[in-house]
Amino acid sequence: MSTAILGLQWGDEGKGKITHLLAREADMVVRFNGGPNAGHTVIDRGVKFGTHLVPAGVFYPDTVNVLAGGMVIDLGILREEVDTIAAHTGWAPKLLIAENAHLILPYHRLLEELEGSGAHFGTTRRGIAPTYRDKAAKIGVRACDLLRPDGLVKRLEWRLNLLKRQWPDSDEVVKLDAAELTEGLMDVAAPFIGSIANAAAAVAAALDEKQNVLFEGAQGTLLDIDHGTYPFVTSSSTTYVGLANSIGIPEPAVSRRLGVVKAYQTRVGEGPFPTELEDEIGSGFQQRGGEFGVTTGRPRRCGWLDLVALRYAVALNGATGLALTKIDVLTGCDEIKVCRAYSVGGRETDRFPLSGEVLEGCEPIYETLSGWRESLEGIDAVGHLPAAAAAYVATIEEAVRTPIEIVSIGPEPEATIYREL
Numbered sequence: 001m002s003t004a005i006l007g008l009q010w011g012d013e014g015k016g017k018i019t020h021l022l023a024r025e026a027d028m029v030v031r032f033n034g035g036p037n038a039g040h041t042v043i044d045r046g047v048k049f050g051t052h053l054v055p056a057g058v059f060y061p062d063t064v065n066v067l068a069g070g071m072v073i074d075l076g077i078l079r080e081e082v083d084t085i086a087a088h089t090g091w092a093p094k095l096l097i098a099e100n101a102h103l104i105l106p107y108h109r110l111l112e113e114l115e116g117s118g119a120h121f122g123t124t125r126r127g128i129a130p131t132y133r134d135k136a137a138k139i140g141v142r143a144c145d146l147l148r149p150d151g152l153v154k155r156l157e158w159r160l161n162l163l164k165r166q167w168p169d170s171d172e173v174v175k176l177d178a179a180e181l182t183e184g185l186m187d188v189a190a191p192f193i194g195s196i197a198n199a200a201a202a203v204a205a206a207l208d209e210k211q212n213v214l215f216e217g218a219q220g221t222l223l224d225i226d227h228g229t230y231p232f233v234t235s236s237s238t239t240y241v242g243l244a245n246s247i248g249i250p251e252p253a254v255s256r257r258l259g260v261v262k263a264y265q266t267r268v269g270e271g272p273f274p275t276e277l278e279d280e281i282g283s284g285f286q287q288r289g290g291e292f293g294v295t296t297g298r299p300r301r302c303g304w305l306d307l308v309a310l311r312y313a314v315a316l317n318g319a320t321g322l323a324l325t326k327i328d329v330l331t332g333c334d335e336i337k338v339c340r341a342y343s344v345g346g347r348e349t350d351r352f353p354l355s356g357e358v359l360e361g362c363e364p365i366y367e368t369l370s371g372w373r374e375s376l377e378g379i380d381a382v383g384h385l386p387a388a389a390a391a392y393v394a395t396i397e398e399a400v401r402t403p404i405e406i407v408s409i410g411p412e413p414e415a416t417i418y419r420e421l
């Protein structure tokens with residue numbers, strides 16, 4: 001059976017742990033969107049990793065790891081990651097890089113700085129938006145271009161000329177040289193050349209053969225370029241609706257769509273956040289939950305769980321089940337709030353607005369639930385959770401009418417409750 005793992009909030013839901021757990025059974029793991037803006041925390045055999053590009057199957061020897069066409073890849077970061085993981089596992093991971101995936105080049109990061117968009121939107125400053133922009137403008141460089149270095153120099157010459165016309169006063173831009181850039185790129189790409197192939201065909205074949213294929217989403221639904229809180233979004237499709245296109249497979253291929261939701265809300269970067277807590281409760285979540293970006297180290301903004309946003313995300317992804325993470329972080333709260341609806345312009349609504357500007361004006365309407373003080377350590381069944389924690393699980397399930405299949409009560413793989421439904 002194939003499974004897609006999808007973030008249902010603003011990213012950082014704990015997809016890394018869940019993907020790593022499920023990857024154990026997978027023949028193929030396919031990362032389908034984004035780039036090194038993602039930061040997945042994975043604990044493998046007691047060692048903690050913050051991965052950015054590699055799919056979670058790299059921790060298992062026989063799993064094929066696909067970086068799909070919807071991704072943007074920084075080969076320098078990929079190389080560092082692969083080397084670090086190979087030193088830990090003792091084998092080189094099996095990689096398949098989609099020939100149509102776009103490459104992040106040094107000038108993409110530079111552009112984010114020159115344009116000031118990194119500061120304005122609070123991006124991860126990894127060159128994500130400029131790379132996706134080049135893709136749409138048909139001036140990008142793709143993995144398959146590495147197979148024809150002569151053509152690559154010509155493409156880069158043309159691209160750099162354009163860049164120099166736009167930024168004549170930037171010394172860093174003016175000194176960019178196509179031949180030098182190509183040489184550096186070919187050097188860092190050397191170990192990956194044999195892995196560049198038609199990933200869409202490989203994924204389709206694996207699905208045809210009924211292999212266990214795991215699709216690994218990055219970022220979260222509310223950061224989706226089309227369906228998120230625009231313009232405070234990332235530049236790719238983070239949801240199930242974008243998955244098929246990002247890979248190049250027909251839509252009905254994925255039967256299990258597991259949405260990952262954290263027991264509270266977080267957001268990094270700029271943008272509206274109705275349930276944000278700028279008090280000691282929020283900073284408590286931040287400290288106890290280790291809510292600091294894996295990619296940038298920035299503190300994450302924290303708040304109560306937003307069920308309006310969650311209902312929207314569940315519907316958009318067609319989630320068939322949920323994985324609820326970090327419920328242990330709520331231990332010790334006297335009471336717990338969940339946002340059931342918004343008040344906007346004197347009206348009550350349970351609809352999530354598509355515009356970031358409208359969301360800015362939404363006030364949360366809360367329901368208050370009981371908290372619990374008992375530690376959740378070692379609990380292996382939802383029935384053994386403190387009554388208030390079990391009630392919290394039930395409240396979420398009822399609100400979004402979707403079963404919670406997995407409850408994560410700590411960062412380690414063992415701290416996981418699987419439910420028989």
Ligand code: IMP
Pocket residue numbers: 010011012037038039121122123124125126127128129218219220223232233234235268269270
């Ligand atoms: P970009 O993806 O670097 O362009 O950043 C756009 C927005 O998405 C910023 O608010 C980032 O903080 C946010 N973002 C991008 N990737 C992630 C992620 O993996 N987790 C959480 N937020 C992210």
